[in-house]
Amino acid sequence: MTATDTKRIFVAAMATETNTFSPIVIDRLAFEASFYAAPGAHPATATLCTAPIPVGRKVCADKGWTLIEGSASWADPAGLVSGAAHVGLRDEILTQLKAAMPVDAVVLGLHGAMVAQGCIDPEGDLLARVRDIVGPDVLVCAELDPHSHLTAKRVAAADFFVAFKEFPHTDFVDRAVDLWALVVDTLEGRIKPVMSTYDCRMIDVFPTSREPMRSFVDRMFALEKTDAQVLSVSAIHGFMAGDVPEMGTKMIVITDDAAAHGEAIAERLGQELFANRGKHMMPSMDEHAAVRAAMDATDGPVVLSDMWDNPGGGTAGDATVVLKELIAQKATGVAVGTIWDPIAVQLCMAAGEGAVMPLRFGAKSAPLTGDPVDAMIKVVTLSETAEMVFGESVVPFGPAARIALLDTDGNEIGIDVILNTVRAQSYDPSLFTAMGIDPLAQKILVIKSTNHFYAAFAPIASEILYCSAGKPYPNDPATNPYRFVRPDIWPRVENPFMQDD
Numbered sequence: 001m002t003a004t005d006t007k008r009i010f011v012a013a014m015a016t017e018t019n020t021f022s023p024i025v026i027d028r029l030a031f032e033a034s035f036y037a038a039p040g041a042h043p044a045t046a047t048l049c050t051a052p053i054p055v056g057r058k059v060c061a062d063k064g065w066t067l068i069e070g071s072a073s074w075a076d077p078a079g080l081v082s083g084a085a086h087v088g089l090r091d092e093i094l095t096q097l098k099a100a101m102p103v104d105a106v107v108l109g110l111h112g113a114m115v116a117q118g119c120i121d122p123e124g125d126l127l128a129r130v131r132d133i134v135g136p137d138v139l140v141c142a143e144l145d146p147h148s149h150l151t152a153k154r155v156a157a158a159d160f161f162v163a164f165k166e167f168p169h170t171d172f173v174d175r176a177v178d179l180w181a182l183v184v185d186t187l188e189g190r191i192k193p194v195m196s197t198y199d200c201r202m203i204d205v206f207p208t209s210r211e212p213m214r215s216f217v218d219r220m221f222a223l224e225k226t227d228a229q230v231l232s233v234s235a236i237h238g239f240m241a242g243d244v245p246e247m248g249t250k251m252i253v254i255t256d257d258a259a260a261h262g263e264a265i266a267e268r269l270g271q272e273l274f275a276n277r278g279k280h281m282m283p284s285m286d287e288h289a290a291v292r293a294a295m296d297a298t299d300g301p302v303v304l305s306d307m308w309d310n311p312g313g314g315t316a317g318d319a320t321v322v323l324k325e326l327i328a329q330k331a332t333g334v335a336v337g338t339i340w341d342p343i344a345v346q347l348c349m350a351a352g353e354g355a356v357m358p359l360r361f362g363a364k365s366a367p368l369t370g371d372p373v374d375a376m377i378k379v380v381t382l383s384e385t386a387e388m389v390f391g392e393s394v395v396p397f398g399p400a401a402r403i404a405l406l407d408t409d410g411n412e413i414g415i416d417v418i419l420n421t422v423r424a425q426s427y428d429p430s431l432f433t434a435m436g437i438d439p440l441a442q443k444i445l446v447i448k449s450t451n452h453f454y455a456a457f458a459p460i461a462s463e464i465l466y467c468s469a470g471k472p473y474p475n476d477p478a479t480n481p482y483r484f485v486r487p488d489i490w491p492r493v494e495n496p497f498m499q500d501d
């Protein structure tokens with residue numbers, strides 16, 4: 001650390017979430033289409049994995065410290081990151097860090113589930129290279145998405161990690177504030193943070209909007225407040241669509257120089273998660289039952305989540321299984337938001353609003369997403385720049401076309417579909433209003449999201465149905481065709497801890 005009271009801190013971000021089963025490769029352009037900010041060009045508003053930058057500006061301004069900003073990038077989840085994109089973004093940050101030396105700390109915004117062509121652990125690789133540059137005594141830390149892989153390489157290279165506690169991730173700014181508070185206390189000598197981890201040897205999905213995870217998260221917060229030695233507690237949920245050797249659920253406990261205490265708490269909490277294995281996931285139904293239940297509801301709108309065709313988890317978002325079932329059961333008062341099909345959008349754009357025409361759309365990206373729909377349609381609304389809100393940020397999904405499905409006599413059958421060009425998870429009912437659909441006036445809203453939709457849709461939904469339809473996403477870790485994931489985690493084996501005996 002520098003001898004003076006003023007500190008120099010380097011901050012940067014490099015993030016995406018890689019579904020290694022997705023056929024969509026992420027290149028540099030995909031990062032730039034989602035989010036890219038050159039040094040100093042990051043907007044004042046945080047994005048999911050870049051919150052350490054705007055939060056760091058405020059902290060350093062208050063302290064009179066120097067913040068040196070590196071580049072920040074985020075690509076919407078899809079498949080592998082191209083080798084060129086990965087190495088380019090990594091080396092950009094490393095070059096900026098070298099130019100910034102000497103520094104007292106390196107603070108990074110990572111997601112933690114990136115996989116690149118030729119590199120199975122890009123975040124571990126980045127952290128290790130950062131450590132090589134700054135040496136053993138400079139503080140290195142990062143904020144993580146809990147849907148990440150906590151590899152041994154990362155733990156060895158960094159001093160500590162703070163992950164979002166909530167899923168939906170409503171707290172990414174709050175956790176960046178926590179991370180920076182630890183940075184300040186460490187650099188000013190008030191604490192000596194030590195990170196303890198525990199491997200739960202399982203993989204599961206942990207929505208914090210429901211039990212048992214809600215109480216678990218509340219207890220994590222309580223521990224940070226009541227145990228004087230505990231500085232921070234994070235649960236790494238893991239990301240089951242990432243076929244990497246160290247995929248799985250882990251606990252992180254940061255203590256003030258009390259490693260044994262931290263390890264004991266991490267193990268206790270980790271064993272709690274393990275004891276509740278299989279109980280965290282929201283109960284789901286297949287498309288037949290879900291459409292029937294939605295049609296039987298007396299009140300609307302029923303929100304029917306096509307939970308596994310979630311572009312936020314790296315799928316294309318073009319599955320048609322639920323839509324075909326809605327047509328088969330003659331559902332009416334339905335709005336589907338969205339089905340990804342840039343070619344169909346282009347055809348609608350060419351035809352113009354009001355055009356009636358045959359259209360083939362959907363289910364072109366991958367097997368197990370259903371079959372394309374062939375229908376007579378009317379182009380109702382077109383938008384070159386459709387976007388929805390997500391918390392304080394804005395998510396583009398256009399160019400987009402709202403189409404109404406017609407019967408053989410040319411009458412509308414009561415199902416409207418929003419076709420989109422930029423893949424986007426259905427975060428918020430504003431995606432419907434953007435295309436002229438009043439979500440409150442619908443009987444059934446079909447959306448593509450696993451759980452991030454919950455915060456914004458729950459207040460308007462008469463009922464929420466989680467529908468597991470087709471298999472666009474590797475959603476069953478017991479049977480997913482993994483090549484690299486270790487075999488000795490639940491549910492690949494019944495009890496990995498018993499096997500040690």
Ligand SMILES: [Zn+2]
Nearest residue numbers: 145146147169
């Ligand atoms: Zn996540």
